[in-house]
Amino acid sequence: MIAPPRTIESLLEALGAEAQFRDGVLGDLAEEYASRVERDGASSARRWYRHEALRVAPHLLWNWLRRLRAHGVASLVGVIVMSYAALVSLGLVSGSIVYGVLKLVGAPTEYQLPWADPLAASLLFGASLVLGILVTMLGGYFAAWLGSEAALASAIAFAVVWSLAEGLGMLLFMHRFPMWYRVSVPVDILVGAVLGGLIRVRGAARRRADSAAAG
Amino acid sequence: MRSHSLGTLELNVLLAVARLGDEAYGLGIRRDVSARMRHDYSVGAVYTTLQRLEEKGLVSARTSDPTPRRGGRSRRHFTVTASGHRALQQAQRLAASAWAGVGALIQTEPS
Numbered sequence: 458m459i460a461p462p463r464t465i466e467s468l469l470e471a472l473g474a475e476a477q478f479r480d481g482v483l484g485d486l487a488e489e490y491a492s493r494v495e496r497d498g499a500s501s502a503r504r505w506y507r508h509e510a511l512r513v514a515p516h517l518l519w520n521w522l523r524r525l526r527a528h529g530v531a532s533l534v535g536v537i538v539m540s541y542a543a544l545v546s547l548g549l550v551s552g553s554i555v556y557g558v559l560k561l562v563g564a565p566t567e568y569q570l571p572w573a574d575p576l577a578a579s580l581l582f583g584a585s586l587v588l589g590i591l592v593t594m595l596g597g598y599f600a601a602w603l604g605s606e607a608a609l610a611s612a613i614a615f616a617v618v619w620s621l622a623e624g625l626g627m628l629l630f631m632h633r634f635p636m637w638y639r640v641s642v643p644v645d646i647l648v649g650a651v652l653g654g655l656i657r658v659r660g661a662a663r664r665r666a667d668s669a670a671a672g
Numbered sequence: 673m674r675s676h677s678l679g680t681l682e683l684n685v686l687l688a689v690a691r692l693g694d695e696a697y698g699l700g701i702r703r704d705v706s707a708r709m710r711h712d713y714s715v716g717a718v719y720t721t722l723q724r725l726e727e728k729g730l731v732s733a734r735t736s737d738p739t740p741r742r743g744g745r746s747r748r749h750f751t752v753t754a755s756g757h758r759a760l761q762q763a764q765r766l767a768a769s770a771w772a773g774v775g776a777l778i779q780t781e782p783s
Binding site: 458459460461466477478480481482483484485486487488489491509512513514515516517519520 | 697698699702714715716717719720723733735740741742743745746747748
């Protein structure tokens with residue numbers, strides 16, 4: 458049996474489309490992939506599959522969105538709120554630890570943003586974006602874990618909602634921050650959270666494949 | 673009788689389902705439509721269209737047994753329903769009416 462690239466297939470499965478729709482699409486992709494491996498070779502078939510997966514993904518995501526009913530929406534909102542709450546809790550705990558350590562070693566615990574020094578401010582904002590992408594990856598990972606039936610779709614929904622809310626806040630209220638930073642923050646969140654979701658789905662697929670191989 | 677307005681892709685997918693008979697499943701339909709329209713449609717686009725046609729009651733679907741070649745997944749075979757046949761007849765009438773009197777004119781280049 459010629460199996461299509463497992464990781465990509467798992468990512469497509471995690472977009473939460475209805476079972477019949479998903480199986481029809483993924484089954485056709487698998488069948489066409491097998492024909493292409495026999496005709497054009499594995500490398501060319503893999504390239505085709507990756508390209509086709511990108512074209513198919515919006516349709517699977519749209520199918521998931523269309524079939525969201527009241528219960529599905531409530532559960533998705535729950536996933537988004539719980540993921541955000543988990544991150545805020547984590548931030549509070551880690552902030553308290555840092556504060557406690559600073560206090561313990563007698564270091565100053567209050568800082569002002571270096572507005573007067575543009576280079577220092579830019580460096581600080583850059584560092585916050587790097588840290589931000591790590592935090593948002595964690596958020597995306599949480600969302601994918603909580604919304605396991607449509608793991609990647611949940612992470613994408615979380616990324617979009619958080620990014621829009623943060624982007625709006627940045628544009629409306631954070632006038633003192635440079636424009637490049639105000640635009641970068643929502644992009645940072647979007648990319649980080651989707652990456653986190655991808656990592657979660659990929660890891661789950663690998664674990665499933667390993668346990669299937671072991672069993 | 674309910675009338676259905678069909679988009680270009682919907683009409684071509686419905687025609688492919690009618691044409692292919694027992695072989696009317698996603699991949700076959702995609703190949704047929706892509707070849708005739710000279711455009712490489714994605715599997716997703718064809719399935720989204722098929723789903724819309726199913727919701728309009730113009731096609732019905734049945735599921736075959738899973739096969740290893742499809743990664744253990746089933747094929748969904750589609751058939752044109754009575755409403756689908758009527759929609760095709762209506763589309764043909766409309767197309768014939770739209771083309772009436774133009775056939776000879778487009779054979780020659782305008783001067």
